Amino acid sequence: MASDGTPLELLPLQRRQSFVIYLNTSIGSRLEDTSGYLAAINRKNLDLQRLDKYRICERHFISGSPTSLYDRTSPDWLPTVNLGYEASDSCSSTKDRVERYERARERELRRTVQQETEALLPTVTATVADRIVDEELRLIAAEQIETAKQYFKPRVATVCECSGQVKKLEEELAKSQDTIKLLTEQLTTQKQLQGTFTEECLAAASDDFVRCHTALPNFNILRAIFQHVHKMVPAGGITKLSPFQEFMFVLLKLRIDPPLEYLACHLRISTATASRIFIKWLKQMDIRLQDFIIWPERNALQKTMPMCYQASFGKKVAVIIDCFEIFIDRPSSLSAHASTWSNYKHHNTAKALLGITPQGTVSFVSECWGGRDSDKHLTEHCSILRKLLPGDIVLADRGFDIAELVAMMRAQLHIPAFTGGKK
Known part of the structure; x- marks a missing residue:
């Protein structure tokens, strides 16, 4: 029922409140739910076939809105006020x-x-x-x-x-x-260098390699000289080098003359050991190889005389001489220091006279003298003059004032023009 007393079923839809309850089974899924609403409304003229068209406004609920469907204990589960009739249980307000x-x-x-x-x-x-x-x-x-x-x-x-x-x-x-x-x-470099001068390595090396390091023409001659010399070399202390490597060490020092410390470092031996090895082998090489220095016969010289000498001197050149000096340490003795001092080298030296044939082979090596001795004095007191034959020609540079000494052996001294004119 509306507020003005108009029955609910007669209200147009435009005047119904926004909060409404549908009277159909969508609100209550059980029949008693809808029956409770019908009993509370208490209207006899309701068309049960059109329940979905009826509405109940908010004025018929105590709180102004119906409670939830399942809250049956709430007084607003059904409309209870302003229904237009008095309830039978009037004692319950x-x-x-x-x-x-x-x-x-x-x-x-x-x-x-x-x-x-x-x-x-x-x-x-x-x-x-x-x-x-x-x-x-x-x-x-x-x-x-x-x-x-x-x-x-x-x-x-x-x-x-x-x-x-x-x-x-x-x-x-x-x-x-x-x-x-x-x-x-x-160490790797030293091992490689040390291994380079083994007998097996040099046997497989080329002749140029052998000639470069030893001045010998090939390995066969090198091995022959080694076998001739090493038998007389006394066994020294314990070293890392084999006898052949010691021999190669001496030849390398004589051929290239690197510092002794350099060779000792690369061969992994001490400098003192290197010095002892050099002296030991050098002494025995001097003894064993001096027989290889021979004065050739005149016929042998003339048969192999080079043409450059024949054009200038015929076949009479017997020897070419010169002195060479080797630096030595300063002697502690004053007399030795004076006798070995060289005014030409400005150092203490040992001097020796060397003679070679026109073919280039060494034919004479004198004993060592002090650097103070003159070339003339050394030539006069060594045995080279006794080896000359009448008619022989001796070639020397301008420092040898020995024409009279050579003439006494009925030989001739020739000083080449390219040395005689020097000042």
């Missing part, structure tokens, strides 16, 4: 129904809260207990951390100092690694 409903709601709420509390109580208890345990553990951990700080505080400084030392050691290690790398490369 609207206020009483509302109060009973509120009390029921409170009891239900308390019951729900109690159930939820009982359900959450174990979880909350466990959570609180965990929090207590965690707090205790946190306090214990804090105490332990503080104790550890006090314990390790002096050690942290020590660790920092050790870190600096470790850094220095790492730098030294890097330098040592570089040094090791360099020494490894040098």
Whole structure:
């Protein structure tokens, strides 16, 4: 029923309130739901076939709106006010129904809260207990951390100092690694050089290689000379070099004359050992090889006389002489120092007279004299003049003033023009 007394079924749809309840089974799925609404409305002229066309406004509910469909205890579950008739249970006022409903709601709420509390109580208890345990553990951990700080505080400084030392050691290690790398490369080079002068290596080398390092024409001659000399060489101390390598070391020193320290370094021996090896072999080579220095017969010289000599001197050239000087250490004796001082070399030297044939072979080597002795004095007192034959020609440079000495042997002294005119 509308507020002006107009029956609900006669209200046009435009005047119905925005909040309405449909009287059909979509509101209540059971028949008693719809029957309760019909009984509360109490209208006899309702067409049950058109229930979906009827509306109930908000004025017929205590709170101004119907409650939810399943809240049957609510006084607004059905329309109860302003229905146009007196209810049979007049003793139950609207206020009483509302109060009973509120009390029921409170009891239900308390019951729900109690159930939820009982359900959450174990979880909350466990959570609180965990929090207590965690707090205790946190306090214990804090105490332990503080104790550890006090314990390790002096050690942290020590660790920092050790870190600096470790850094220095790492730098030294890097330098040592570089040094090791360099020494490894040098050792490899030394092994290669040392292995170069083995008998097997030189046997496989070319004649040019042998000639370059020893001045001998080929390996066969080199091996023959070695076998002739090494039998007389006394066995020295323990060295890393074989006898053949020692022999090659001496030949290399005589041929190229590198510093003794250089050869010792590359052969991985000490300088003192290298010096002893050189002296030991040099003495025996002088003894064993001096027989190979021979004065050739005149017929042999004339048969093989080079044409360049025949054009200038015929076939009478017997020898070409010259002196050579070798630097020596300064003697401690004053007389020895004076006798070995060379005004020409401005150094203490040992001087020897060397004679070669026109063919280029060594035919005479004198004893060593002091660098102070003149070429004339050395030629006069060595035995070379006794080897000359009448008619022989001796070639020398302008420093040899020995024409009279040679003439006494009925030989001739020739000084070539390219040396005689020098000042």
